[in-house]
Amino acid sequence: MVRKNRGYITLFLLPAVVLFIIVYAVSLVILFGTSFTEWSAGRKPVFIGLANYIQLFTDDSDFRQSAINTFVWVLLQSTIHVAIGTLFAIILSMKEFYWKFARTVYMFPNIISGAAVGMLFLVMLNPDFGAVNSIVRLLGNADYAQNWFMDYATAFFSVTMTWLPYAAVVTILILAEIAAIPESLYESARIDGASNLKINLYIVIPMLRNIIGTCVILSGTSMLQKMDIILMTTGGGPGNETMNLPIYIYKTALMDNNFGYSNSVGVFLIGFGLIFVLLCRNLFRIGSSQN
Amino acid sequence: MLKKGLSVLKYLFVLLIVLLSLGPFLWVLMASFKTNAEILNNSLGWPHSFRFSNYVMAFKIAPISRFYINSVIVGIFGTVLNLFLLGMAAYVLARFQFRFKKLLVGAFSLSLLIPGAAMLQPLYLTVNALGLYDKLIGLIIVYAGFGLPVSLYILSSYFLTIPKEMEESAYLDGASFIKTFFKIILPISKPGFGTAGVMQFLLCWNEFQFAIILTTGNQSRTLPLALYYFKSQFASDYGVMFAATMVVIIPSIVVYILLQKQVVSGLAAGAVKG
Numbered sequence: 001m002v003r004k005n006r007g008y009i010t011l012f013l014l015p016a017v018v019l020f021i022i023v024y025a026v027s028l029v030i031l032f033g034t035s036f037t038e039w040s041a042g043r044k045p046v047f048i049g050l051a052n053y054i055q056l057f058t059d060d061s062d063f064r065q066s067a068i069n070t071f072v073w074v075l076l077q078s079t080i081h082v083a084i085g086t087l088f089a090i091i092l093s094m095k096e097f098y099w100k101f102a103r104t105v106y107m108f109p110n111i112i113s114g115a116a117v118g119m120l121f122l123v124m125l126n127p128d129f130g131a132v133n134s135i136v137r138l139l140g141n142a143d144y145a146q147n148w149f150m151d152y153a154t155a156f157f158s159v160t161m162t163w164l165p166y167a168a169v170v171t172i173l174i175l176a177e178i179a180a181i182p183e184s185l186y187e188s189a190r191i192d193g194a195s196n197l198k199i200n201l202y203i204v205i206p207m208l209r210n211i212i213g214t215c216v217i218l219s220g221t222s223m224l225q226k227m228d229i230i231l232m233t234t235g236g237g238p239g240n241e242t243m244n245l246p247i248y249i250y251k252t253a254l255m256d257n258n259f260g261y262s263n264s265v266g267v268f269l270i271g272f273g274l275i276f277v278l279l280c281r282n283l284f285r286i287g288s289s290q291n
Numbered sequence: 292m293l294k295k296g297l298s299v300l301k302y303l304f305v306l307l308i309v310l311l312s313l314g315p316f317l318w319v320l321m322a323s324f325k326t327n328a329e330i331l332n333n334s335l336g337w338p339h340s341f342r343f344s345n346y347v348m349a350f351k352i353a354p355i356s357r358f359y360i361n362s363v364i365v366g367i368f369g370t371v372l373n374l375f376l377l378g379m380a381a382y383v384l385a386r387f388q389f390r391f392k393k394l395l396v397g398a399f400s401l402s403l404l405i406p407g408a409a410m411l412q413p414l415y416l417t418v419n420a421l422g423l424y425d426k427l428i429g430l431i432i433v434y435a436g437f438g439l440p441v442s443l444y445i446l447s448s449y450f451l452t453i454p455k456e457m458e459e460s461a462y463l464d465g466a467s468f469i470k471t472f473f474k475i476i477l478p479i480s481k482p483g484f485g486t487a488g489v490m491q492f493l494l495c496w497n498e499f500q501f502a503i504i505l506t507t508g509n510q511s512r513t514l515p516l517a518l519y520y521f522k523s524q525f526a527s528d529y530g531v532m533f534a535a536t537m538v539v540i541i542p543s544i545v546v547y548i549l550l551q552k553q554v555v556s557g558l559a560a561g562a563v564k565g
Binding site: 005006008009012013015016017019020022023024025026027028030031084087088091098101102104105106107108109111112113114115116118119120121122123124128129130131134135138165166169172173176197221224225227228231232245246249250253254259262263266267269270273274277 | 314330389402518540547
């Protein structure tokens, strides 16, 4: 049967392989190849060895700030963000009267585009008419009203708040996993006299190790892409306060036309992501059997 | 005592989450019916009357209808192309053994580890070289490819659940490979395609970073970019800006509420475990 089908197998795989080559393979080759060159729009790339990388690490404060911000955001996203999503999933899994409504509403900010979320926060935090400042003034603390996205003291925090609480994807994944835990486990624990809190702490959470690990990877790596909300709200400013690696790549490549240099940042971003994923897989022993 | 405290904390937490999720959305909805003066002086109150003139203006000032049509075209064709090509590939990968299979699976899984941001300039170059810059077809191909890892995972997991006997009896009845795939496999895989399709459609509908580097002008831009570029145009007319924001958000919410089950199961299935 295999011999007879060989032609069909090729026929069925070929289009996907072509798509993979156009979108991923060619990009990767260009990325790595040109990261060792000096190359700007309209010019030919000139090989300069490791010079781009040396400059990145020794003499580029914008890059350093972008890398630090990206690192901090990955860290926050893979800890606090995942914790909020997990906690909410455990609460929803008790299936109290509001659970379906709360689950649906929690998905809204996760289902609309990042640009729209950015817009919502941009107007919410507007210094003249934004709801946040209006509430602050209403409470009588006019001193705390400010230009949240453009003030050095608050910009990083404000941008972080546009995604940190919205962990609905984590919640959905963990809810699905909790639903798969056999009812008999809860029953025997209850017969042994365990409280709900104890059941969650000692039975449910340990059984979720694998899926929590997956959520840490998904949430963390999503921060290696984040561009739309930042462009929408602060554009990376004030100064380079809210710059991250994707925004930095976008700026060096398409505004400064500094292609070779921008691609060396891309290589760094991929390396950073790979290390993060490998670390998480070891930390959560993903793939190994549960016991 | 501890138990009561915990349950108060629990309700506070739920309330906070619901407020954070719904609050900004409702506030912008309310403001989209207000005049500039009302927005500035009465930012938290109800609008005097529910006027739709801001919405009419939003469509007049900005070519939002153009962006809408673009988003619909890119969403539909990006999803169809993705499902068609990856449906075929996922079927072969789930069912047959052949040389280079491990290499192929390895390469496909690698694509999951590459952040889109790293590929911005190389993709710009490729799309330009293919003559597809600032064309909807360019966005469609890139999105079909960018959704490759997730669709492949969802579809091949689904194909693995179909019993092999289905095909064997089709072959015995003399059906060809192609006929078996289109007449037997595709119809029973509808739920799998539904899940992958919703995920892929949302990707196309919300995507921002590739759209911003692969298009220019208003000809082939999509909705998420509309907001970005109109931010400055609306700078003095807040009511219209709010209306435009709602116009972009509402379809996503409607689609989500209609397809809630597919989206939720799609997310759960899309978790690449290990």
